[in-house]
Every structure is written in C-alpha cells, then in structure tokens.
Amino acid sequence: MTPPPARPGISMEAAVQRRARMAEEMRNAKTMRRMVTPEGAAIQLKLGSASERAGAFMIDVAIQWAIVIATLLGLSFVSRVLNMGSSNIAFAFWLVFFFFVRNFYYIIFEIGQRAATPGKRILGLRVAARDGGRLTANSVLARNFIREIEVGLPFQFAMMGATDAMGGWLVLFGLVWSCVFLLFPVFNRDKMRVGDLIAGTWVIKTPKVRLMEDITSATSRPETGPPIVFTQQQAEAYGIHELHVLEDVLRQSTPAIKAQVAARIRAKIGWENVEGETDLAFLEAYYAALRRRLEQRMLLGERKADKYDTR
Amino acid sequence: MRGDLLKSYRFREERQAEWQKLDLILTKAENGGVKNLSDEQMLALPRLYRQAVSSLSVARSISLDQNVITYLESLCTRAYFFVYGARTTLGERMMQFLRRDWPEAIATSLWTTLLSAFFFFGGWALAFFLCLQDMDWYWTFHGQNFMEGRNPDATVEYLRSTIYTDNSGDGELSAFASFLFNNNAQLALFAFALGFAFGIPTAWLLVYNGVMIGSMYAVFWDKGLGYEFTGWLMIHGVTELYAIVLAGAAGFIIGGAVAFPGGRTRLASARAAGQKAATIAMGCVIMLIIAAILEGFGRQLINSDVLRYSIAGGTLAFWLAYFHLPRKDDPL
Numbered sequence: 001m002t003p004p005p006a007r008p009g010i011s012m013e014a015a016v017q018r019r020a021r022m023a024e025e026m027r028n029a030k031t032m033r034r035m036v037t038p039e040g041a042a043i044q045l046k047l048g049s050a051s052e053r054a055g056a057f058m059i060d061v062a063i064q065w066a067i068v069i070a071t072l073l074g075l076s077f078v079s080r081v082l083n084m085g086s087s088n089i090a091f092a093f094w095l096v097f098f099f100f101v102r103n104f105y106y107i108i109f110e111i112g113q114r115a116a117t118p119g120k121r122i123l124g125l126r127v128a129a130r131d132g133g134r135l136t137a138n139s140v141l142a143r144n145f146i147r148e149i150e151v152g153l154p155f156q157f158a159m160m161g162a163t164d165a166m167g168g169w170l171v172l173f174g175l176v177w178s179c180v181f182l183l184f185p186v187f188n189r190d191k192m193r194v195g196d197l198i199a200g201t202w203v204i205k206t207p208k209v210r211l212m213e214d215i216t217s218a219t220s221r222p223e224t225g226p227p228i229v230f231t232q233q234q235a236e237a238y239g240i241h242e243l244h245v246l247e248d249v250l251r252q253s254t255p256a257i258k259a260q261v262a263a264r265i266r267a268k269i270g271w272e273n274v275e276g277e278t279d280l281a282f283l284e285a286y287y288a289a290l291r292r293r294l295e296q297r298m299l300l301g302e303r304k305a306d307k308y309d310t311r
Numbered sequence: 312m313r314g315d316l317l318k319s320y321r322f323r324e325e326r327q328a329e330w331q332k333l334d335l336i337l338t339k340a341e342n343g344g345v346k347n348l349s350d351e352q353m354l355a356l357p358r359l360y361r362q363a364v365s366s367l368s369v370a371r372s373i374s375l376d377q378n379v380i381t382y383l384e385s386l387c388t389r390a391y392f393f394v395y396g397a398r399t400t401l402g403e404r405m406m407q408f409l410r411r412d413w414p415e416a417i418a419t420s421l422w423t424t425l426l427s428a429f430f431f432f433g434g435w436a437l438a439f440f441l442c443l444q445d446m447d448w449y450w451t452f453h454g455q456n457f458m459e460g461r462n463p464d465a466t467v468e469y470l471r472s473t474i475y476t477d478n479s480g481d482g483e484l485s486a487f488a489s490f491l492f493n494n495n496a497q498l499a500l501f502a503f504a505l506g507f508a509f510g511i512p513t514a515w516l517l518v519y520n521g522v523m524i525g526s527m528y529a530v531f532w533d534k535g536l537g538y539e540f541t542g543w544l545m546i547h548g549v550t551e552l553y554a555i556v557l558a559g560a561a562g563f564i565i566g567g568a569v570a571f572p573g574g575r576t577r578l579a580s581a582r583a584a585g586q587k588a589a590t591i592a593m594g595c596v597i598m599l600i601i602a603a604i605l606e607g608f609g610r611q612l613i614n615s616d617v618l619r620y621s622i623a624g625g626t627l628a629f630w631l632a633y634f635h636l637p638r639k640d641d642p643l
Binding site for chain 1: 377393
C-alpha cells in the first residue's frame with residue numbers, strides 16, 4: 001500500500017501528534033453514552049472507569065471496617081463498664097450488626113437521593129438505570145446482593161488455599177473461576193459488574209461543574225484599553241480543538257504559560273505587538289475573535305475541528 | 312457595545328440566572344432531600360429543568376464555550392435524575408415490599424420454588440436413607456467435623472440432652488443463634504448470587520445442605536429420637552429451611568433467565584429476572600432473622616414437644632398463607 005499523499009503544511013511530527021489526539025478522543029468517546037430524555041433531548045453520560053470504581057469500593061470497605069471496629073470497641077467498653085457478666089449478648093448483637101453493615105451499607109446509600117455510597121460520592125460517581133428510567137429499589141438490592149460472589153467468592157477461595165482442605169488443584173480452579181466475576185467489569189464495554197448486569201444498572205460519572213465567567217465578557221469591559229482587531233485570515237488560523245485548549249489556558253494556567261502561548265500565536269498569525277498590549281489582553285481578544293469566527297462557521301454547518309482542518 | 316457581543320455570550324447571559332436557580336434547588340435537594348424545598352421551588356423545578364435541557368441542545372449547536380456546555384451537561388444530568396428519580400420514602404417502600412412486592416414475587420415463581428425444594432429435600436432424603444442403611448455414610452458426608460458430638464457414636468442420653476435445654480447460660484446460646492443467622496443469611500445470599508452461573512452452583516449448594524441435615528436426621532432417627540428431633544429442628548427450621556429453599560428459587564430464576572432468555576436478549580431477560588429474584592432474596596434475609604429469633608429464644612426456652620410442633624405448624628401455615636393466598640388487588 002502506498003502511503004497517502006502528504007498534505008501540504010503538515011509536518012511528520014504534527015501528523016503523529018494529531019493522530020494520537022484523535023485516538024485519545026476515540027477512546028474517550030467509547031465511554032460516553034447517549035441518553036434521550038422524555039423531552040427528546042440527548043444527555044451525554046460518561047461511564048465510571050474500572051479504576052474509579054475500584055477506588056470507590058476501597059473507600060467504602062475502609063469505612064465499613066471503621067464502623068465495624070468502632071462498634072466492637074464501643075460495645076466491649078460498654079459491657080465492661082456495666083459489668084454485664086458475659087459479653088455474649090453484646091457479641092451476638094455485634095455479629096448481626098456486622099452482617100447488616102456488610103450487606104446493607106451499599107443498599108441504604110444507593111436507595112437514597114444521590115444513588116451513591118460515600119466512596120462513589122467522593123469520586124463523583126452514581127448508579128443509574130441502564131434504560132434511563134427510574135432506579136428502583138429492587139435494582140439496588142439485586143446489584144448489591146450479587147457483590148457477595150464477586151468479591152466474597154475469590155476471597156474465600158484465596159483463604160482456602162492456605163488450609164488446603166480441598167486439594168490444591170480444585171482451589172486453584174475455583175479461584176480462577178471466581179476471578180471471572182471479579183474481573184467482569186474490565187472486559188465489557190459498559191464496565192458493568194455482574195450485579196449491574198443482573199440489576200440493569202450502570203455506574204456513571206456526575207462531576208459537579210461550576211459555571212465560570214465567559215472569557216469574551218472581559219473584552220467588552222471599558223478598562224481593557226483599545227480594542228484589538230484581527231483580520232479574518234488571522235481569526236481563522238486555528239480550529240475548535242485549539243480554541244478549547246486556549247480556553248483551558250486562559251482559565252487555569254500560570255502567567256508564564258500564558259506568555260508562551262501568546263508568543264506562539266503571535267508568531268503563527270504574524271502579529272505585530274501593539275503599544276501597551278499585555279499577553280492576557282491579547283489572548284482574550286484572540287480567543288473572542290477565534291470563537292466568533294468559528295461559531296459563525298458552525299451556524300453554517302462547518303465545524304473546523306482543528307488547525308489542519310482546511311476546507 | 313452590546314451589538315458587538317458574541318451571539319453565544321448573549322444567549323448565555325439571558326439564561327444563566329435560571330440555570331443557577333435550578334442549580335441551587337438541586338444542591339439543596341441533594342443535601343437534605345425533597346423536604347428542604349419550598350412549594351415555590353417545587354413548582355419551579357419542572358419548568359427550570361425543561362429550560363435547562365433546551366438550553367443545552369441549543370448551546371451545543373451555537374456555542375463553543377466548553378465551560379458552558381459541560382456545566383449544562385452536568386446540570387441537566389443532575390436535574391434529570393432528580394426529576395425522574397425515585398420519589399418514595401424508605402418507609403413507603405418497605406410497606407410496599409411487605410404488602411405487595413414480596414408475596415407477589417414468590418407467588419409467581421411457584422415452579423422454581425418446587426424445583427429448589429426438590430433439590431434440597433432430594434439431598435436430604437438421599438443422605439437420610441443412605442445413612443439409615445449404613446452409618447459409615449455419615450462420616451463420608453461430614454468428614455472430621457464432629458458437630459458437637461452429635462454423631463453416630465454418641466449415646467441416646469447425650470443426643471437427648473442436646474435437644475432439650477436446662478435454662479442456663481442463654482447468653483451463650485443467643486451468640487450461637489446470631490452466628491447461625493450470619494451463616495444462613497450469607498448462605499442464602501450466596502445461593503441467590505450463584506444462580507447467575509446457570510443455577511448449577513445453586514443446585515449443588517442446596518443438595519449439599521440437604522445432605523448435611525439429612526444425615527444428622529438419620530443419626531437421631533436411628534437412636535429412636537426422630538419425633539423429638541423433628542420438634543427441635545422444626546420450631547425454627549420451618550422458617551429457616553423455607554428461606555433457604557426460596558433463596559435457591561431466586562438463584563434458579565436468574566439462572567433460568569440467563570440460560571433460556573426466550574424472545575428477549577440475554578441482558579434484558581437477566582435484568583427482568585434479577586429484580587424479582589432480588590426481592591425474594593431480600594425476603595429471605597427477613598425470614599432468617601425471624602428464624603434466628605425463634606432459634607435463639609423459642610427453642611431454648613420451650614422444651615415441650617407439643618408446643619414446638621404447634622409453633623412449627625403455625626409458622627408454616629402463616630408463610631403459606633402470606634405468600635400464596637390470593638388477595639385483593641389494592642391500588643397503591
């Protein structure tokens with residue numbers, strides 16, 4: 001196969017970078033799911049990754065252990081102070097309590113308004129019904145009762161290996177078999193546990209985003225000095241990807257980085273510094289000009305994806 | 312210089328007050344539940360939600376401000392889950408479970424219940440008759456677990472003493488009961504969860520537990536203590552064994568749905584079955600709590616065979632009536 005003809009103006013390095021970026025976008029798109037609300041609007045949902053869910057689970061397990069151990073200590077203290085003779089009743093109570101913490105911790109939190117355990121909340125995850133409908137209590141029960149085989153079974157087989165009551169091979173087989181359940185989320189598109197599959201749920205990300213000032217509002221303020229005007233050609237030098245990068249730079253990076261970015265843009269569009277122009281003012285003005293131009297083109301149905309997208 | 316502003320900026324400026332109002336309501340609701348909202352806010356919510364959703368679809372096509380779009384995206388997702396989320400309180404939900412969901416789930420899965428009972432009592436009968444013929448089978452089934460001396464080598468007097476208690480040290484016994492509850496409840500959840508592998512491990516678990524009890528039964532029967540042992544076992548056993556059979560049935564429901572999805576996709580079939588099976592499994596936990604109470608207190612305090620049998624019969628009649636008696640369709 002002959003390589004496709006090189007497009008003018010793209011260096012080898014830039015082409016490699018661009019391809020890597022597109023592969024990254026594709027990977028991201030794989031974890032996005034479209035859900036159409038009854039109003040007919042589409043909402044994009046992002047699935048929680050396997051590592052985030054494992055992290056949330058570890059936080060939850062740590063909290064559960066903290067509760068259980070604290071209760072054990074508290075009970076033993078109380079029974080010693082009251083001098084109850086036998087600590088058996090306290091121990092009986094603790095055993096039942098242990099069962100409920102182990103099995104109902106997740107259920108109680110996920111039935112609630114946020115549909116997330118504390119661990120999930122910390123990592124910005126929540127449980128949702130796969131069909132976009134209501135998350136029913138039965139689903140929550142189903143997905144959490146199944147956890148017993150996903151985590152409990154491999155654990156039990158692993159423990160069994162130490163005592164060797166069943167014969168090494170059988171234990172090994174059991175361990176491998178039960179690990180199929182444990183690793184199930186890694187091997188399916190929707191990152192579902194077996195419990196999610198049975199319950200018809202999945203775990204999605206619900207990041208809380210703050211609404212920030214529009215960057216273009218800065219340019220209309222009177223104190224910014226004389227307006228900076230770009231020619232149409234200059235305002236068309238970049239595409240949507242670069243616009244978004246520029247937005248990130250303006251919103252969250254240090255003055256040093258802003259200065260670098262400003263220098264690169266000036267070089268690219270052949271800009272002559274105006275008297276008294278700051279890097280920030282230049283970047284904000286350029287952002288506004290670029291966005292205006294790209295939004296105009298978008299209204300006409302042309303999305304200029306990035307600076308190489310020349311149509 | 313208003314005419315000079317970007318279209319997308321003007322679009323956002325006109326609407327952002329409403330978005331932020333919705334944001335505030337949602338934050339309030341998420342932190343403290345619906346009770347925190349005033350009537351005014353409750354009424355405004357659907358309107359604000361629809362506005363945000365339509366803003367999102369417009370913003371996607373006219374705005375390139377990343378922050379606005381991700382903000383609206385997250386706002387709409389949160390609002391969607393709130394507006395279409397579960398409305399019932401935990402108390403209402405529990406009542407609905409007890410009054411309708413649980414009995415209905417069991418009444419509509421009669422055949423799987425019978426299948427599960429067949430495996431359990433099949434294992435029981437198998438072990439029972441094998442052990443009656445040759446007591447060596449007992450050691451095959453139980454290995455070196457001595458079950459507190461309840462084995463074929465024990466004397467009749469010893470076995471009798473394990474059935475009846477003199478009222479001493481009941482603290483120890485309640486600890487034992489809660490330990491058994493933990494074991495049984497975990498076993499029931501296991502039987503349910505393992506149904507996913509086409510129900511095969513569930514069947515094995517049922518047969519295994521049937522064998523354990525059946526062989527023990529044979530020991531007592533062999534020593535002529537069959538009548539007394541039945542009373543000792545059944546005072547709580549009716550509830551406990553019923554719960555285990557039902558947990559097995561829940562496992563079979565899932566296994567059947569995964570193995571034979573019928574006209575639906577395997578996923579959809581598993582999902583429909585999972586909801587029903589989970590309801591049954593939840594019920595099993597409740598039954599096992601009741602069984603543990605009967606075991607921990609009833610069995611230790613009541614030493615009369617007749618009373619034990621009447622409690623066993625009473626609980627059986629109660630469960631059968633609760634699950635299977637037809638009832639009026641009360642609109643909830």
